[in-house]
Amino acid sequence: MKEKLSFQNPKSFLVVFFTLLLFSSNLLADTDCGHITGLEFSNGHETVMLKDHEVYNINDLPEHFYINLNVDGYSQSARxxxxxxxxxxxYNITENLLxxxxxxxxxxxxxxxxxxxxxxxLYKFDLAWGFKCDTETVTFTINDGHQP
Known part of the structure; x- marks a missing residue:
């Protein structure tokens, strides 16, 4: 009669080791992480640079504007x-596309x-996950030009 070999699960530390090895190679990849070069009000055609502690009249900003994050170098997402x-x-938004x-x-x-x-x-990976490349904080005021 033949002996049956029983299936043995690998030791948990081996599973953890190989999982960490897999992720660490991606995290330490030789891809330089980008950086933030500034923020601007934009509508795709017109832009106004956004500066810290500035006051902006909404009538002087581009029509139907949004805030655009200018980046240089490699990145996959921004929050x-x-x-x-x-x-x-x-309000909290994550963008995965430039x-x-x-x-x-x-x-x-x-x-x-x-x-x-x-x-x-600014993040190196999608979904604002993993290595954080850069950060920037700006405070500003938008008014309608009238004094309160």
């Missing part, structure tokens, strides 16, 4: 965290007037 400092509302914009997909700005703080993160 925008936009906080309306007047109301406390926070150009990285808020709102996503080159949609028009929909947050109206007020003081805003935008923190942007």
């Amino acid at each position: 925008f965290i936009v906080k309306n400092l007047d109301t406390g509302s926070t 150009p990285y914009t808020f709102p996503a997909g080159n949609a028009s700005w929909h947050l109206g007037l007020g003081t805003f703080k935008i923190t942007t993160y």
Whole structure:
């Protein structure tokens, strides 16, 4: 009578080791990570550079504008965290395709007037996952030109 060989599961530490080896090779790949070169108000045709602590009249900005994140080098995604400092509302968007914009997909700005703080993160991988390449924070005000 032949002996049956029983199937033995590999030791858990071997599974963990090979999983880490697989992911670490991707994380340490020799691809330089990009960096943020600035933010701008844009509608695809006209642009106005967005500067920290500036006040912008909405009538001086491009019609149907969005916030465009300018990047240089390699990246796969960007995350925008936009906080309306007047109301406390926070909006979080992840973009996986260039150009990285808020709102996503080159949609028009929909947050109206007020003081805003935008923190942007640039990532090496899709879905704002993994190695963070760069970050930038800008605070600005959009008004209608009238004094309160």
